[in-house]
Amino acid sequence: MAIDQKFPYHSISVQQTLEKMQSGQEGLTEEEARSRQKQYGANELTDKEGISPFILFLNQFKDFLILVLVLAAAVAWYAGHMVDVYVILAVILFNAILGFLQGYRAEKAIQALKSMLKQEAKVLRDGNPRTVEARQLVPGDLILLEEGDSIPADSRLLRARNLQTIEASLTGESLPIEKHTDPLEEKTNLGDRVNMLWKGTHVARGSAHAMVTAIGADTELGKISHSLGSIKTTATNFRKKTERLAKQMALIAIATSLLVFILGYFLRGYAFEEVLLITVATLVASIPEGLPAVITIVLAIGASRMARQNAITREFSATEMLGSVSVILTDKTGTLTKSMLTVGKVYLGDGSELEVTGTGYTPQGELLQQGQPINPTKNDVLRKLLFIAKVCNNAHVGEPVQRKEGSSPEPEVTGDPTEVALLVLARKAEAGQQGVIPEAHVVDDLPFNSEQKFRATLAEVEGQRELLVVGAPEKILKLSSHILTSVGPQELTQELRQQIHGKNDEWADRAMRVLALAFRDGSSIGDSAKSEDVRELTWVGITGIIDPPRSGVQEAVADCKSAGIRVMMVTGDHKKTGAAIAKEVGILEPEAEETDYPLALQEDELESPEYVFEELVDNVSVFTRVSPNTKLRIAEHLQRKGHLIAMTGDGVNDAPALKRADVGIAMGIRGTDVAKDASQIVLSDDNFATIVRAVREGRIVFQNVRQTSFFLLTTNFAFVSVFIVTLLLDWPFPLTATQILWVNLVTDGVMELGLATERGHGDIMKRKPVPRDANILDKSVVPYILLMSIIMLGLTLAVFSHYLPMGEETARTAVFIVISMTQVFNTFNMRSLEHSIFRIGMFSNRYVNIAFVVSVALQLLVIYTPFLSGAFRFEKLPLPDLLVVFLLSSSVIWAAEAYKLFARKKRQAEFILV
Ligand code: ADP
Numbered sequence: 001m002a003i004d005q006k007f008p009y010h011s012i013s014v015q016q017t018l019e020k021m022q023s024g025q026e027g028l029t030e031e032e033a034r035s036r037q038k039q040y041g042a043n044e045l046t047d048k049e050g051i052s053p054f055i056l057f058l059n060q061f062k063d064f065l066i067l068v069l070v071l072a073a074a075v076a077w078y079a080g081h082m083v084d085v086y087v088i089l090a091v092i093l094f095n096a097i098l099g100f101l102q103g104y105r106a107e108k109a110i111q112a113l114k115s116m117l118k119q120e121a122k123v124l125r126d127g128n129p130r131t132v133e134a135r136q137l138v139p140g141d142l143i144l145l146e147e148g149d150s151i152p153a154d155s156r157l158l159r160a161r162n163l164q165t166i167e168a169s170l171t172g173e174s175l176p177i178e179k180h181t182d183p184l185e186e187k188t189n190l191g192d193r194v195n196m197l198w199k200g201t202h203v204a205r206g207s208a209h210a211m212v213t214a215i216g217a218d219t220e221l222g223k224i225s226h227s228l229g230s231i232k233t234t235a236t237n238f239r240k241k242t243e244r245l246a247k248q249m250a251l252i253a254i255a256t257s258l259l260v261f262i263l264g265y266f267l268r269g270y271a272f273e274e275v276l277l278i279t280v281a282t283l284v285a286s287i288p289e290g291l292p293a294v295i296t297i298v299l300a301i302g303a304s305r306m307a308r309q310n311a312i313t314r315e316f317s318a319t320e321m322l323g324s325v326s327v328i329l330t331d332k333t334g335t336l337t338k339s340m341l342t343v344g345k346v347y348l349g350d351g352s353e354l355e356v357t358g359t360g361y362t363p364q365g366e367l368l369q370q371g372q373p374i375n376p377t378k379n380d381v382l383r384k385l386l387f388i389a390k391v392c393n394n395a396h397v398g399e400p401v402q403r404k405e406g407s408s409p410e411p412e413v414t415g416d417p418t419e420v421a422l423l424v425l426a427r428k429a430e431a432g433q434q435g436v437i438p439e440a441h442v443v444d445d446l447p448f449n450s451e452q453k454f455r456a457t458l459a460e461v462e463g464q465r466e467l468l469v470v471g472a473p474e475k476i477l478k479l480s481s482h483i484l485t486s487v488g489p490q491e492l493t494q495e496l497r498q499q500i501h502g503k504n505d506e507w508a509d510r511a512m513r514v515l516a517l518a519f520r521d522g523s524s525i526g527d528s529a530k531s532e533d534v535r536e537l538t539w540v541g542i543t544g545i546i547d548p549p550r551s552g553v554q555e556a557v558a559d560c561k562s563a564g565i566r567v568m569m570v571t572g573d574h575k576k577t578g579a580a581i582a583k584e585v586g587i588l589e590p591e592a593e594e595t596d597y598p599l600a601l602q603e604d605e606l607e608s609p610e611y612v613f614e615e616l617v618d619n620v621s622v623f624t625r626v627s628p629n630t631k632l633r634i635a636e637h638l639q640r641k642g643h644l645i646a647m648t649g650d651g652v653n654d655a656p657a658l659k660r661a662d663v664g665i666a667m668g669i670r671g672t673d674v675a676k677d678a679s680q681i682v683l684s685d686d687n688f689a690t691i692v693r694a695v696r697e698g699r700i701v702f703q704n705v706r707q708t709s710f711f712l713l714t715t716n717f718a719f720v721s722v723f724i725v726t727l728l729l730d731w732p733f734p735l736t737a738t739q740i741l742w743v744n745l746v747t748d749g750v751m752e753l754g755l756a757t758e759r760g761h762g763d764i765m766k767r768k769p770v771p772r773d774a775n776i777l778d779k780s781v782v783p784y785i786l787l788m789s790i791i792m793l794g795l796t797l798a799v800f801s802h803y804l805p806m807g808e809e810t811a812r813t814a815v816f817i818v819i820s821m822t823q824v825f826n827t828f829n830m831r832s833l834e835h836s837i838f839r840i841g842m843f844s845n846r847y848v849n850i851a852f853v854v855s856v857a858l859q860l861l862v863i864y865t866p867f868l869s870g871a872f873r874f875e876k877l878p879l880p881d882l883l884v885v886f887l888l889s890s891s892v893i894w895a896a897e898a899y900k901l902f903a904r905k906k907r908q909a910e911f912i913l914v
């Protein structure tokens with residue numbers, strides 16, 4: 001019998017839901033899930049964003065420029081130039097094909113990125129927790145949810161612990177909603193069905209088990225929206241910048257074409273149709289019609305290069321923004337450090353200190369006291385600590401499996417790395433001794449929260465309820481009144497507190513992450529624990545977790561320094577741990593001493609009357625015990641000072657700061673769905689070095705956008721000046737309308753695509769970031785405009801006058817080669833605005849090489865194919881002449897080389913002066 005996805009499941013009980021869904025507390029079997037997948041289809045919203053290639057091709061004809069061309073064809077037809085009509089139609093087709101190819105490539109890149117942003121869900125199948133793609137969920141699947149998860153399908157709650165969800169995306173309600181499992185009246189409003197969870201909303205707190213009741217288009221979200229694209233293309237600052245650029249260039253083009261018309265018609269008295277055709281052709285040639293498409297391509301290429309380096313872009317323009325980043329606010333654990341945390345030391349309430357051996361997640365290792373293995377069964381304080389470590393824990397450590405041939409088996413782990421470390425510690429003790437840790441039943445759980453900096457579990461063991469707590473030592477110490485010793489709980493004296501603080505500082509100085517474990521009697525708490533219940537604890541001990549820096553991070557931090565990017569650490573961890581890691585990775589100099597400002601600060605010190613908050617943010621780079629709200633404040637201050645900031649985050653509470661940052665960066669592995677949704681970049685390896693690689697790509701993106709638009713501007717400008725000057729000189733038109741259109745096609749259209757793929761040239765991370773409001777066009781284009789215009793104009797005049805005695809057609813053929821080849825050679829100049837083309841390698845950009853060959857071939861094709869040369873009215877040029885004109889055109893390169901050399905020398909001289 002089919003499952004009714006529209007049934008009001010909120011009105012029936014949990015038990016009835018299970019029956020109606022033909023499922024159970026163990027979830028579906030794999031087999032059943034597979035068969036339901038066939039029956040109900042995929043849990044996805046129909047995606048109208050993927051444009052079909054055919055539509056994409058048709059879209060190319062909507063362009064304003066195409067209209068202009070059609071108009072030109074009409075004029076040509078009216079004037080009886082049938083050949084021109086065909087040529088113009090061919091140009092329209094060609095333009096459309098080029099536009100299509102560009103659009104297709106960008107679309108492919110978007111699709112590829114989307115597939116990398118697959119949403120996942122945790123389900124119970126055959127009673128075992130498993131991670132599956134969210135699109136594979138079926139009605140009846142039992143899903144497991146925790147804080148920060150995005151809800152993958154509409155579901156009926158089966159079990160809820162302190163569950164709160166945010167449904168703003170569906171109902172607009174921005175406050176968290178408390179959820180429970182009791183049945184409700186059938187006519188309850190959507191927003192009040194507090195025993196249901198909706199696809200597309202988030203878990204803000206707590207955890208839950210729920211049964212999927214509706215998937216895909218049958219969900220509430222599916223009913224109101226048919227597409228929830230995960231890649232946003234909102235109008236950003238950058239987009240506005242590029243649109244402004246395109247408009248400015250279009251205006252220049254229109255104005256100059258108009259000038260051509262006025263000069264031709266009124267001053268020189270050419271026939272109306274002839275001037276109109278030429279005007280339209282110059283307009284088409286000088287409007288940077290390819291610019292928007294090319295910018296999208298540059299961004300798309302940047303985004304896919306970043307993706308290959310583990311930084312997945314959710315918003316195309318973020319790739320360019322990254323290039324202007326001047327401050328990176330990074331967290332510590334897992335980003336600067338390896339995510340594989342291991343407990344290395346234990347310090348118990350009875351004053352004994354233990355070493356723990358073994359690395360990684362394999363439950364093999366020993367607990368040593370003064371070098372001798374210790375028997376946990378004989379030590380009640382240690383047993384208690386291990387018990388808390390295991391039970392107050394939401395991580396999973398599976399059985400060891402061999403991942404790769406020859407590698408040692410490693411268990412599959414899920415959950416918070418800190419909790420994984422504690423669980424592995426417990427496993428190590430259990431491996432040596434069965435039954436060390438008593439079995440417990442978990443009644444309620446308060447997940448870790450970066451505001452409170454602890455987690456708690458209400459557990460029942462041998463009929464006794466206990467509240468188990470793990471968290472930051474200072475916090476837990478404040479909440480503790482007693483301490484567990486070998487003779488039972490005792491009062492926690494001032495002296496003992498001092499001792500604990502001492503040990504904590506000692507370990508933190510050695511870059512260890514320190515966690516405290518404590519408990520209290522839980523008989524008075526009832527069935528649900530609250531954070532207010534965490535008080536009057538009995539202290540058990542601390543664990544020192546080794547969390548070494550990742551390899552490559554030190555180099556990445558150094559790269560940031562030379563790239564003029566400030567790296568700041570913002571962590572929830574202890575001040576000394578933060579400072580120690582900061583020194584290891586180079587955020588702080590290894591021998592750094594405190595000057596007017598401390599090296600590292602703790603959140604509560606930010607408010608001390610001694611300092612001004614703003615000054616501290618400007619002068620201190622390590623902020624510790626920071627809550628998400630302070631992260632936001634730090635970001636806002638830096639932005640007010642004109643910085644463009646990138647910020648990392650992983651938790652639910654980080655979302656506001658991630659949204660506020662110019663570039664929010666979420667952790668792909670460790671991060672919650674909420675954090676990912678609030679970010680523009682998701683790191684699939686959680687690694688700081690990846691951020692820096694992405695910044696590098698971002699800088700290349702900006703550089704490529706700039707170089708490509710410089711290319712268009714310089715060539716178009718030179719081109720139009722040729723027409724205006726020849727008209728002023730009262731010479732014949734140096735090219736016919738169809739020839740102009742062809743030049744435009746074989747140069748702009750082809751060559752700019754090559755420029756879009758340029759890579760950086762070594763020194764891209766040795767410069768200061770581009771200021772956030774820097775325009776794409778700046779004065780550095782001027783020398784290139786002059787150079788291009790003078791050479792193209794000079795050569796045209798020389799060649800035209802030289803060949804004119806042999807007839808206009810021969811002269812135009814020579815001019816055609818000059819105009820197109822100077823533009824083609826200009827591409828090589830624009831591959832770098834500073835470096836010699838010989839230094840970066842004349843042929844080091846494969847796409848430019850291909851474009852070069854294609855472009856030259858297309859030119860030769862129209863000149864030397866009898867049919868085409870007739871249509872275009874070209875005359876064959878003798879080979880030696882062809883070569884000479886070709887070589888003369890290459891002077892564009894030599895002139896630019898001379899200019900670059902001069903500019904370099906000047907920069908060096910200035911540098912020495914300073
Ligand atoms: P960060 O990720 O920047 O290192 P967190 O905000 O995650 O900082 O952690 C702050 C402190 O809270 C840690 O130093 C640790 O003492 C404690 N803590 C972190 N994670 C957990 C957890 N899962 N359970 C209990 N305590 C934790």
Ligand code: MG
Nearest residue numbers: 333450572650
């Ligand atoms: Mg953390």
